Amino acid sequence: MNDEMNMQTAENVVTAEQGITEGNAVTAENIVTAEAPAPEKAAPHRKIRSIQSNPVNVTKRVFVYFFLVLFMLWILVPFYIIIITSVKTDMEVIQTNFTWFPTKGFYFGGYKSVFTPMAGSISVLRGFLNTIWIVLPPTIIGLMTSAFAAYAFAKLKFRGKNILFGLLLATMMVPGMVSLVPSFALYNAIGWNQTPLPLMIPGMFGAAACVFYLRQFFMGIPSETLEAARLDGVGYFGMFFKMMLPLAVPALIAQGVLGFVGGYNDYFGPMLYVAGTDYATLQVALASVGSKWQGEWNKLMAATLVALLPTIVIYLVAQRYFIEGIAVSGLK
């Protein structure tokens, strides 16, 4: 009995002495095995960990950065391949000996292909210019109509508002593929096929998602200021242009860049309506010339780079708006 007691106290002393060194091991073990010890025991552990937990933190940091760098390489390698292939010579791209750097010198002839039209297709550059004038007007006008509707939904009182808003939300639920074929038939019937009109006109009426997003934004603007302005005799248009719109500029930019990039990258719509015509957009032009450049990878990659750069540049410049636009519409 006494011996046992002595042994126990002796052990306790030893544990206490080794506490500092052991504490570290225990914390490391905790992290791996995910065992939750009793709270009163955990408190000293935490103290010790905060003093000397460097080995754990270092392992964790190495772990974290290892995967982040690996993932970054995974994302960036295709871009490296694009750039490096686009400046290789015609001979080098077809040989089976791939090198991560051009061995036969830099050659920018591939970029000439961006300007040359191919049989049955316009040049990639023409496609780019087409894309700009086909995508920009619906983006800007659609943004305005969406903003007007969002303003009405957020700040005006009128009969049937809730029903209409529900109707608007319902349109977001219908997948585009259902009405795709009849839309095509409809545009064909009114003579819009082979013209960019089906890509432009519907977008000018605004987008349901955009209305929804901007409405959320406008709801955050206090109604009292609007009420005061109305008493001062400011009309509805005046309120919209002088008070709502200036406040909504970041939100509008966010939706604008998202809309533009979406339109710029759209493939299905342009393929249905303008493929093979002089109105072909960049994506359609790239798809049709690209499939003809079998093996001429320097040309294909040069055109691909030209197609990718604008959206990447827009993203890098307007990154804040992008992420804002996505985060808000995604989280709500």
Add this chain to the structure above:
Amino acid sequence: MNDFNEKSESAVGLEAEAVQQDTFAGSELPAEGPSLPAVPAPAKKPKKKWTNKEEVMGWTFVGIPLLGFLIFGMIPLCMSIYISLYHFPSLSLTSDYSNPWVAPKIVEFVGFDNFKEVLTDPQFWTSVLNTLFVVFTTIVSLALSIFISMMLYHCKRGKKLFQTVFFIPYVCSMVAIAFVFRVVFNKDPGILNSILWNVGYYHSQEEVINWLVRPDRWRFVMFVVMVWSGTGFNIILLSAAMTNINKNIYEAADIDGAGMFTKFFKVTLPAISPTVFYLLVTGIIGSLQEFARYQIMAKGVDVQSDAELTIVYYLYNKLFDPETTMPNLGVATAVGWILALLIGLVTFGNFKISKKWVSYDE
């Protein structure tokens, strides 16, 4: 037009107001007829302070997108019900542009035969299976996104740089990206095969793998393409959700001695579950409509066993590809409806299951 007038009438109920309703609807849709002067609002509910002008303005502002939706959304939607029940071997409603409302004479009512034709077509079921593979890929890339976002959360320095780079694939056009991977996986000359030559994996020309022809290899290639471009959007939303988690919860978990994995499954995952759910639903809806990457990657390649067919690709072939079939609007529309039904079903199922794992409490 008449539809929503009726709706609002029944909602409002009072006849006097219904008349007024028509007036506003008329002013909002000029095509309906001469716009009548606004009738003064009956002073029945003075406490609501509805001024007449506000009603007109509200309807005008809201009316523009609504008009677009009715013309470009509702009309095709209603037409699709009609078309799907007809044998419709034409790309246009009519060849006579002067009167688009008269259907061509070749049209013939067939009831649900179009649906039967699609559902008994083995090629359609192949496309369904291929599309389910896209869904599977989306789920894998969502899991990968969660992992990478977790790493980002624990990253102190350079977080901004990583985030910026990780998001780039989201703004990249699918056509361009498909071409890049086409260059990588092409047989000869192709970058992957060149590398395999360089490292001595190949010894003779016969061994060279054609990555795009055999279905299993084709799926592997598409898996790579889709995971590459599918993570950016997820990571942005997930890291936003993770930074919103209350830090106190983690501290409490630390005090309880919770380890990394416990913390992830008991704290992080429940907290970000609404975002994960949102990404899962939208991701699955998107992947059920996959088309561009499959079409570009398969251009000029003879992929075996129709492995390149997704549901939308199948629909597209029914509509446009003169080699496989005559254009048949009825069948293509039926495919569209079946796809919509599938999307609805999967989304409904997702919402049902979500009750078990998504926690919305703050």
